[in-house]
Amino acid sequence: MKKLIIASTSTIHGSGYLEYLLPTLAVFFADVKDLLFIPYARPGGISYIEYTKSAQKAFAKIQIDVKGIHEFKNAREAIQNAEAIFIGGGNTFELVNQLYKNDVISILQMVLERGTPYLGTSAGSNICGVTMKNTNDMPVVYPPSFTTLGMIPFNINAHYLDPLKDSKHMGETRETRIKEFHVFNETTVLGLREGSWLEVLGDTISLKGTETARLFQKNEIAKELELGVLTIK
């Protein structure tokens, strides 16, 4: 049975890395001693080693040891044998690129379906959707495909941001961009605001945290979803 936390962000304003999620993670990963971290998204281009240190420091607070996937000879085996998996944020294009290059898409799908508990934040959440086509990231590398894990039947827009009032900037708002997406695609999109996350237990998907989420469906007016179990057609 799938067991996932899909968070908009790793960090909320004025708080340490993963800090706001730690009480939830302590329960979610209650039986976990060792966690596999996949640092492929490299936020700001930091190295796998540096990025893994951040994850180690955060998870040490709830007595979980973290190893980076780059420390294993065989990435597929590391995923297959992992007690739990965390994919952190950064650049979604590079993350997806590396997931394909390391040929770990299918094994990730297999172990997550089977019930290996998973935490995704930001880019690590985007890839739980059907495609990465709702990322906010810059396309700094060209991945072999935009198709992602499909662990949920819709796409995620992480760090969802409401239009800024009184802005004089003419760049598109997030809502406009998602509307453009629906000119070319059918997939439903959930805008997850910072401070909220999805908890996926089998087929039950719940919105948790502090913020409502914004649901975008093709040819329908966007609507707000309250915290609790979601029923997304």
Place this chain on the structure above:
Amino acid sequence: MKKLIIASTSTIHGSGYLEYLLPTLAVFFADVKDLLFIPYARPGGISYIEYTKSAQKAFAKIQIDVKGIHEFKNAREAIQNAEAIFIGGGNTFELVNQLYKNDVISILQMVLERGTPYLGTSAGSNICGVTMKNTNDMPVVYPPSFTTLGMIPFNINAHYLDPLKDSKHMGETRETRIKEFHVFNETTVLGLREGSWLEVLGDTISLKGTETARLFQKNEIAKELELGVLTIK
């Protein structure tokens, strides 16, 4: 000899479509009677017909007739025969996708090198760079490549936005995204603020309009470029 205007945006706050550029365009396109518009980027997903109407309305004010490329049987021929070309903004992924699908990349490069005057705004400016890897757009479609026209020896970040002071949002700033780009790429990036544009005459590139531009080079501190002729190594 190349003759291009590469503008950050079509529209500045509180002003009509292309309005702030019209005095410049009246001079730049002084000998032009008919202009070819390429509406592939479809801002907000509007149709080619609707988008072309906007361009027609704006150019009518400087006595230039506009035809959309979709009105021609053969897109390559339309480009080859065009007196002048304008590619407007919208979604850069879809624009590049259609440029490849319609097989017009090489003919565009040829006529622009030969001197057909060109106006690009936003997505239409991004594609003048070496790649589209510094677009801000959402990857709503998967183009066959991120390589673009290479009319200038660097990339454009259109609608360049300085970090918002006092923001509590944890998404990456534009500067952080461009720094991430330089972890994986060598190409220089110019952040063009709304209200400014590049004028390219042969090998001479000048920054015009109202705003300085921000230059990002790999392993160097970003710097501001003043209006006037640019010397970018």
